[in-house]
Amino acid sequence: MNISTRIKNMNYSPIRNIVPSLENAKNKNLNVYEMHIGQPNIKTPDAFFDGINNYKEKIIKYENSAGSHATIKAFCQMYKNAKIDLTEDEILITHGGSEAIMFAIQTICDPGDEVIIFEPFYSNYDSFIKCASVKPCPIRLDANNDYKIPPYKTLQKAITNKTKAILLSNPNNPLGTILSKDEMHTIAQLAIEYDLFIITDEVYRQFVYDNCYYESFMNIDGLTDRCVLVDSISKHYSACGARIGVLATKNKEFYSQALKLCQARLSVSTIEQIASANLIYTMDSYADNVRGEYMRRRDVFCTELSKIDGVDFVFPKSAFYVFATLPVDDTQSFVRFLLEDFEHNGETLSFAPGAGFYINADIKNAARFSFCANACDELKTAAKLLKIGINEYKK
Numbered sequence: 001m002n003i004s005t006r007i008k009n010m011n012y013s014p015i016r017n018i019v020p021s022l023e024n025a026k027n028k029n030l031n032v033y034e035m036h037i038g039q040p041n042i043k044t045p046d047a048f049f050d051g052i053n054n055y056k057e058k059i060i061k062y063e064n065s066a067g068s069h070a071t072i073k074a075f076c077q078m079y080k081n082a083k084i085d086l087t088e089d090e091i092l093i094t095h096g097g098s099e100a101i102m103f104a105i106q107t108i109c110d111p112g113d114e115v116i117i118f119e120p121f122y123s124n125y126d127s128f129i130k131c132a133s134v135k136p137c138p139i140r141l142d143a144n145n146d147y148k149i150p151p152y153k154t155l156q157k158a159i160t161n162k163t164k165a166i167l168l169s170n171p172n173n174p175l176g177t178i179l180s181k182d183e184m185h186t187i188a189q190l191a192i193e194y195d196l197f198i199i200t201d202e203v204y205r206q207f208v209y210d211n212c213y214y215e216s217f218m219n220i221d222g223l224t225d226r227c228v229l230v231d232s233i234s235k236h237y238s239a240c241g242a243r244i245g246v247l248a249t250k251n252k253e254f255y256s257q258a259l260k261l262c263q264a265r266l267s268v269s270t271i272e273q274i275a276s277a278n279l280i281y282t283m284d285s286y287a288d289n290v291r292g293e294y295m296r297r298r299d300v301f302c303t304e305l306s307k308i309d310g311v312d313f314v315f316p317k318s319a320f321y322v323f324a325t326l327p328v329d330d331t332q333s334f335v336r337f338l339l340e341d342f343e344h345n346g347e348t349l350s351f352a353p354g355a356g357f358y359i360n361a362d363i364k365n366a367a368r369f370s371f372c373a374n375a376c377d378e379l380k381t382a383a384k385l386l387k388i389g390i391n392e393y394k395k
């Protein structure tokens with residue numbers, strides 16, 4: 001009996017990989033500032049729980065494969081408010097943004113096809129692409145150029161006759177960057193010239209700071225038919241465990257073919273969909289408040305981070321991550337050290353080693369810190385622990 005090469009070629013999540021060391025630290029009664037994962041500590045709005053409590057059916061039935069009418073309608077209204085033009089028959093409800101990305105790749109690509117991703121990327125992109133027997137083709141973004149999209153001519157070099165799509169997150173995880181109008185047009189031009197889909201993952205859409213420019217790829221001229229939007233309530237509403245996402249497109253052929261995948265997995269959780277619909281309708285001010293809180297956290301953590309010798313990062317303008325280089329040889333062994341061999345006053349911290357956000361894992365000194373899981377004063381302490389930890393590790 002053999003396990004498929006396809007699955008063996010996938011990597012374990014660099015984020016979830018540190019869990020055994022984390023558990024170990026917690027078992028030693030250490031207080032760990034968890035900065036490795038994008039799990040907000042902000043309360044899920046009551047509207048979600050009200051939606052669950054209002055469920056009075058005696059049987060939990062399957063929902064429609066495309067999603068419940070109420071949930072689709074709620075998302076449709078949400079997009080209308082956000083000035084993204086999508087009708088109800090252009091929206092599929094999925095098990096989180098994760099399933100939406102998997103379905104998008106499977107719908108667009110045959111085995112052996114290629115998908116362009118910008119490096120560093122959300123680490124699961126590599127897994128989603130590989131599990132469809134598709135090849136991830138990374139284009140590396142340069143820290144010295146503020147992780148900007150390279151010139152058109154550089155992008156063109158990554159295209160082959162197997163390239164089918166560009167998969168990107170905007171706002172960006174892990175970088176916290178946001179694409180400028182020019183960068184978006186460069187990507188759009190590439191997609192149009194080489195007849196590619198753009199799988200635009202906008203799960204951090206509501207967390208753009210400092211009045212930076214943000215536009216959905218859905219609204220860029222000339223892309224109507226080649227854009228596939230990935231969205232989710234996980235981050236927007238601090239409801240990661242609800243597992244409710246969206247795959248949306250104006251491309252009728254894509255929609256009707258992707259529907260086969262939705263039908264094959266029957267339906268998305270009935271009660272969570274009802275609760276999500278309730279949530280989306282009642283949550284106008286929620287995102288504004290949360291955005292303000294994340295900005296404060298970002299400012300506190302980045303201020304402290306910039307005081308540590310040898311730490312370098314691009315100040316995040318979106319999402320809730322800081323991608324930094326640290327003055328250590330290998331952040332994988334450094335995070336293990338922090339969790340297994342270090343403590344200061346009974347406390348330590350975790351982060352996600354940066355190598356897992358690159359195909360070849362050759363960037364050894366990078367780290368992604370998530371600032372969504374801790375309050376400002378905790379982030380201040382976490383940064384201080386990081387400084388002490390670096391010094392101890394170097395000894």
Ligand SMILES: Cc1ncc(COP(=O)(O)O)c(C=O)c1O
Nearest residue numbers: 038096097098122169173232234
């Ligand atoms: C960029 C990006 N896309 C998609 C997801 C998947 O989110 P979910 O499946 O919880 O909707 C995440 C989760 O962290 C993410 O950071």
